[in-house]
Amino acid sequence: MPEVTKATDVYFTLNNGKKIPALGLGTVPSGDPSGVKDQVKTAVKAGFRLIDTAWYYGTEKYVGEALKELFEEGVVKREDIFITTKVWPSFYHNPEKSLNQSLETLGLDYVDLFLQHWPIALSGDENGKPPGPKDENGNLKYDDDPVNGTKFIEVYKNLEKILETTNKTKSIGISNYSLDRLKKLLPEIKITPVVNQIEFHPQLSQQKDLIEFSEKNNIRIECYSGYGGTGAPLLKLPLVKDLASKYNVTENEIINAYDILEGRIIIPRSSNLERIKNITKLPQLTKDELKQLDQLGEKDPKRYVNDPWGYGIGFKGWEGDKLSEPFEKK
Ligand SMILES: NC(=O)c1ccc[n+]([C@@H]2O[C@H](COP(=O)([O-])OP(=O)(O)OC[C@H]3O[C@@H](n4cnc5c(N)ncnc54)[C@H](OP(=O)(O)O)[C@@H]3O)[C@@H](O)[C@H]2O)c1
Structure with a gap:
């Protein structure tokens, strides 16, 4: 029987020596955000200890309600659980205020990880509103040059200040940093981010240069959209299905294993409570099987998140990004 663990x-x-669970629950809402409360409760009862949320998602309130009940029911204590939140680009000018709002909505004194959500600066008001500011022509309104600007570095420096001068977060990190942005950031800062949260899955294996550079600099990769986001296209790939059947696990568990066995954190989401209960097994895929999964991205690369501010972020295969290089054809 092929080996399967948890x-x-x-x-x-x-x-920084702190521990992070390898498997977490994402909380981007699918439809009604209040559903996130039961998703978090179900996940924690199934053994999850990492919850990924953000000021932008509108779900911190429901994460907070779930945690309050889980603490009251004695299912977990605050120190048993790892909570991540993030500062959105339209609140770039005051990450501490953003964090204060998140803590209040979550009903917590601290988070375990505070991330810079994107390395860009959008023109929000003093409360970060609106999250997607537009100019008179309907284009996104930036407070910085989206290609050559360096305000994103100042944002991270403010995260360092929060870490050094308050008890509001245990660690700080980044999200959506390409190799280009990371190389601009690292020489300017004192505290290395603990993670870089990026889109990653077998179809993005051509990002291995970013993964290797991050790992060399002790920045752990946290994978979002591991299933390819809405519709979960990765779970429909024949190789993923074959491996699920070989190990007698779900397709979700094959994708989770692809990351966890290689030292990467993964934070899938689901609005289906039965699914959440059935994604905690860890099939011990062989080196050869991990390589076969990588080959999916070498032959048929695909990025599922191409948000409209990708003018200068510099990820491979990002549609509409001036700095993006195309995927290599193999
Ligand atoms: N830092 C960032 O910029 C960023 C960006 C995107 C996401 N994230 C984080 O990463 C988390 C996960 O990424 P994601 O939201 O893009 O999605 P994902 O985890 O890649 O995929 C979620 C989708 O997969 C579907 N799904 C899951 N299992 C399935 C199954 N067995 N069969 C069919 N469909 C299935 C879910 O549908 P059901 O609801 O029907 O199960 C949902 O639509 C987010 O919630 C968020 O916390 C961060």
Whole structure:
């Protein structure tokens, strides 16, 4: 019988010595955001100990309600659970205020990880509103040159200040940093981010240069859209289906294993409570099977998140990004 263990038992050590669970629950809402409350409660009862949320998602309130009940029911204590939130680009000018709002909505004194959501600066008001500011022509309104601007570095420096001068977060990190942005950031800062949260899955294996550079600099990769986001296209690939059947696990668990066995955190979401209960097994895929999964991205690369501010972020294969290089054809 192929070997299968539990993904919820795996923890990684961050560059500051703190531990992070390898499997977390994402909380981008699918439809009604209040559904996130039951998703979080179901996940924690199934063994999840990492919840990924953000000021932008509108779900912190429901994460907070779920945590309050889980604490009252004695299912977990605050220190048993790892909570991540993020500062959105339209609130770039005051990350501490954004974090204060998140803590209040979550009903917590601290988060475990505070991330810079995107390395760009949008023109929000003093409360970060609106999250998608537009100019008179309907284009996104930036407070910085989206290609050559450096305000994104100042945002991270403010995160460093929050870490050094308050008890509001245990760690700080980044999200959506391409190799280009990361190389601009690292020489300017004192505290290395503990993670870089990016889109990653077998169809993006051509981002291995970014993964290797991050790992060399002790920045752990946290994978979002691991299933390809809405519709979960990755789970329909024949190789993923074949491996699920070989190990007698769900397709979700094959994708989770692809990341966890290589030291990457993954934070899938589902509005289906039965699914959440059935994604905690960790099939011990062989090196050869991991390589076969990588080959999906070498032959048929695909990026599923191409948000409209990708003018200068510099990820491979990002449609509409001036700095983006095309995927290599293999
Ligand atoms: N930092 C960032 O910029 C960023 C960007 C995107 C996401 N994230 C984080 O990463 C998390 C996950 O990424 P994601 O939201 O893009 O989605 P994902 O986890 O890649 O995929 C979620 C989708 O997969 C579907 N799904 C899951 N299991 C399935 C199954 N067995 N069969 C069919 N469909 C299935 C879900 O539908 P059901 O609801 O029907 O199960 C949902 O539509 C987010 O919630 C968020 O916390 C961060």
